[in-house]
Amino acid sequence: MKNLKMKAARAGKDLSQQELADQIDVSRQTISAIEKGNYNPSINLCIKICQALDRTLDDLFWPDE
Amino acid sequence: MSNTIFWAILLTCLLAMGAAIYYASKKRKFDERQEMIRLRSYKYGFSTMAILAVIILFLSEFIKIPIALAIIIPLVASLWVMCIYDILHSAYFGFNEKNTKVTNWLTIVWGLWIILDPITEGQAILSWEGIATLVVGLFLISISILSLYQLHREHKEDAAK
Numbered sequence: 001m002k003n004l005k006m007k008a009a010r011a012g013k014d015l016s017q018q019e020l021a022d023q024i025d026v027s028r029q030t031i032s033a034i035e036k037g038n039y040n041p042s043i044n045l046c047i048k049i050c051q052a053l054d055r056t057l058d059d060l061f062w063p064d065e
Numbered sequence: 066m067s068n069t070i071f072w073a074i075l076l077t078c079l080l081a082m083g084a085a086i087y088y089a090s091k092k093r094k095f096d097e098r099q100e101m102i103r104l105r106s107y108k109y110g111f112s113t114m115a116i117l118a119v120i121i122l123f124l125s126e127f128i129k130i131p132i133a134l135a136i137i138i139p140l141v142a143s144l145w146v147m148c149i150y151d152i153l154h155s156a157y158f159g160f161n162e163k164n165t166k167v168t169n170w171l172t173i174v175w176g177l178w179i180i181l182d183p184i185t186e187g188q189a190i191l192s193w194e195g196i197a198t199l200v201v202g203l204f205l206i207s208i209s210i211l212s213l214y215q216l217h218r219e220h221k222e223d224a225a226k
Contacts, residue, residue, distance in 0.1 A: 018223070026096035027160035029219070039098050 002037040006060045009053040010035075024048040093159030102156035106147040114143035137197045141204050148208045152215050165216060169209040176205030 010020055010031075017031045026045065033039035034049075041049070046061050053060065095103065117139040121130060151157040158165045180202035183195060 021160070025094070025160075027099060027155060028223070029155035030096050030098040030160075032222075033098060042097055045097060 001063070003035050003060070006049065006053070007035045009055050009060060013053055015053075020049075020052060023052045092161075094161045095156065095159050099154075099156035099160070102154040103151060106150035106156070109150055110143040110147035113146045114139045117142050131197075134197050137200060141200050145204055145208070149211060152208070152212050155215070155219065157212060157215075166213065169213045169216075172205050172209040176202045176209065178202075179205065 010017070015023075017035075018028045021028045021031045024045070025048075030039065030041075034041055046057055050057055050060055121135050121138065124130065125135065148157065180199055183198050
């Protein structure tokens with residue numbers, strides 16, 4: 001399932017995928033895979049993403065009803 | 066005496082190259098997704114090697130296969146499977162690696178040299194030794210070309226975003 005919330009949060013902070021990847025020490029392809037729903041990140045990576053985007057885990061990773 | 070010196074120099078160069086590759090590999094960083102992909106590719110590579118080893122063992126009952134070829138083919142095939150899987154899932158290079166294009170082009174040149182060197186020295190290509198050399202050279206060239214293509218595809222994706 002695509003993670004549009006994460007994509008929107010990243011766009012809201014005016015960050016490219018590469019810039020976000022550089023901030024949290026992962027590859028750009030991993031950020032792309034997470035946003036497309038092709039990869040489920042570990043909880044540690046989810047926390048790093050939330051910290052980089054100033055959001056909570058619920059905001060970005062809780063599934064929509 | 067000169068033979069001994071030659072082998073001593075060759076061994077020293079190989080050890081130095083091995084040490085350089087080892088320390089360079091320590092500097093490469095892979096994220097969790099890449100690590101997962103690489104573990105999966107090791108599994109597929111090992112399976113490929115095991116299956117080919119059994120096939121070659123079976124074929125050796127009917128045709129005489131040189132021991133060098135019997136070892137090289139499963140090894141190169143398993144490396145091939147591992148590398149192709151890693152490249153297609155962007156887990157071949159560490160995310161902190163730069164100059165990947167240069168590395169690929171140098172590997173293509175190396176592969177061509179491996180293939181062409183026996184020919185220029187007048188060795189037969191269709192001998193068992195020639196085939197083994199051809200297999201290794203083609204492996205290096207194909208992996209580098211695929212890697213360059215993948216880099217090009219990712220660059221186009223970046224530009225589109």
